Amino acid sequence: MKKTHLKLQQLALLLAISITLFNCNDKLEENDGQVGTADLDYTVSEDMILPLVGAYSTTYTRGWEDPLLVGVRGDDVNAGGLGDQPLFAETDLFNYDNGFWMYNQVWKNFYGDIVDVLNAGEVIAQYKQFATGQYVDLADQYIAETKVLSGFQHLQMSKLWGDIFIITNSDPRADLENGVATKMQIMQYVSDLMDEAIPYLPDMRPNERQDIPGGVTKYTALAVKALANLEMENYQGVAEATEQIISSDKFSLHPDYYQLFKKPGKLSDENLFELQFSDYNTESGDVNNHLFAPFGPTSWTPVVSTASGGWGFYEPSLKFIKFMLDRNDETRLVTSVCFTPRGIDEIMEDPNYATLPSYISNTTPSGDIFNDYPRAMFASGKHYLPSIQLTPERNSYGSSKNLIVIRYAEILLMYAEALTQGASGTIMTADQAVNTVRSRVDMAPLTGVTLDDVMDEKFAELAMEWGVRYFDMIRLDRYDELSYEGRTFTAEDELLPYPQAQVDLLPLE
Template structure:
């Protein structure tokens, strides 16, 4: 943590630098997207890490809207707040899209703003490389590779949302925009190729083994993103090959405590291939770098630490997910993934098949925080919940200092298993072994003869509420019936969001 604190202090200096010399809105206009040698002293190779930290900062400082919009359309998640001021978000959950809704445009701008700044960072590092010598040349290649991985991740998320998007490769953004949008297939191929470019230059280690940037990108992060891109393309043999490399490295393992994986003890674990990092530096005041978790939190609760703040209630595990988990008696993952309210428990029991619930279903979490009734939602996401007794003393914001896991080894195992059930071959393990590793962690009975449907059920249970994984699986497999739940009707026309109206007014886009 001490190294991370020092790096983040460097980041503060870097952000000031970015405001003055690398601003997307100002610097690109002044110099037509090119940096002047007068801006920075590129002979100071020791400063080459600063633009890299800036690229990480852009990626970590996600708008709160991003994970909510990415995830809300799956049958694992409902939008909280039906009929309130966030009606556009609720409508998106119901597959009724208003391209004038502010959140669509905000998420578009968040991702493209980040991508442009990451490209700026890469180009800055390339300038440093021109003057580098000795080990700094290799370091420059590594840093450039890391920016490619960060850019690829953001392109992948955008294309999952909007399908056909612009690919941004240079700070002279107008050149890329003039080339028009690329199809989703082209974007995913670009991401896959970009990972191939990056992998040879990245550290061969887990993210938590890095000492320079703890939890930073490694070649396994890039392999994971390559696997995700090829999963979207249904290139199952490539998925099996790439995830098989990760498995065969023997570097990763499942964190033994599923509940604590999503809390502070699970940060920087051997399971995490990519996580967004935050810190309040274990201090009760002063600088803080946090994600805004309030949208995931309950609007009313009685926490063990009485000063801990509530949330907004915008993101709600679905009744369908909860009943699916009860039917499996999937206790550990259900208690981890869902925080219940009394009203929510009563709502489950209205169904004649669920009038008697398992004793482990309670509005009191394993850490003793009590989730009360509130208007917007009946449940909250436990994966985005930090127990109040894990907050740093004096830090009361909901989820303060909690990291945000993006890709973990469990997803790698399940992608590998699916690829094998879809006809790919792999020598790392069998599909049964991959699935049962995950089931064993949460004391679920092993299964045999795993099918694609079995893998999808396991992904539903294991990865619910995480980054829209369930939704993207269902549209990839054309399982529209799964998304047509609780009165919703899903059709192929609803797979992707419409382009935001503000962008239609500015850019060469067509809905």
């Protein structure tokens, strides 16, 4: 027992990253102005927003490894080869080494953020004790927002590892002593947490918020609830949550699919949750960017000659590209994939694709040229920012680009999926939901939509985004889809192993 308590104390130190508080100004992600809780005067209610801004900042500042690890195992994505991360490439082949640093780092990233976010909620609760009037309601709203941020991160962790710890406060020792919860318990916890939060959240789109533009709202919480219920295969729950979003009439698809993933798509009416970054449109000084270099090419000829390239760690699969060519899904293919000459040649080696449509080119619609490079034949267009959209003198790959997490197209397709799985809904049919998504990219409407049709549409619409394809396939036991390009996938490959560093430290079984 003494040894167990020692491990718990060590973990508490590992997880308890101190809450970061920020001056409330226009720069949501800015790292200046940190203050400790000892410096706070809880009677100054207008400062209540500070810990909330800190919670958003810690959520936005994801490690570069997080989205890569979440998404790399799907048949839409390959890990770049010939790099300095061979165990990342092995993960893509379903060969897991629990000593791989990335597993442990992503584990720590998510749990560290959960503790930070919960700490923020506890600080806001301290302010609430002294609040009066409108500030009481604001405190409830802010605490609800931290619940959504915490729930989202629990959701992502459980999708990766299955059974994990539920952390409910910033001192996790009691939670750890309870042991890990099952994946289904995690998903129910997240769903219930969203139900707790929803009554206190703003009834608006994230981009309508004036206090924290792009901050979570009632509809973000409903989206997270729908995702949790999808993992539980509670399709009626999915239908009910997504129907509330659709029936609000507050969301619409961004008119230009290509630009949705570029600067014009930031804080779009389509986005329910996005990680926000900025270089503040200034040539120098403060900058808060996600590191998009892992997604970029190691060799390119950008229109803006000073624009930096990337590392080549994340490659759209040949399977996905051929799937899109078969559909003649031009807009989404050109948006999702940046081609190299070597990649184009590789496609054409298949006699069925010896002649390619004219829109297949290693020059993007924005004029940047992707050259051959050894690590990959293609790059993710959804993580590419045209060099002409870079702020002058800000040359890092994707500088100031946001990272979209949940968008309205996914809501529509989850609703359609739920209906094809037997759920009932009244706001629209599965055909209407799917065709709303298809019409944006000039795809012909479908009739009599089936589950297979919905899965194909999700593949086309959501490829390279947060592992949606992978988690769909394992939920539906479609292992044959993941056994592609020489891979063999089995049920034992669904979850990552616990990081060895955590097994050594924690009461994991």
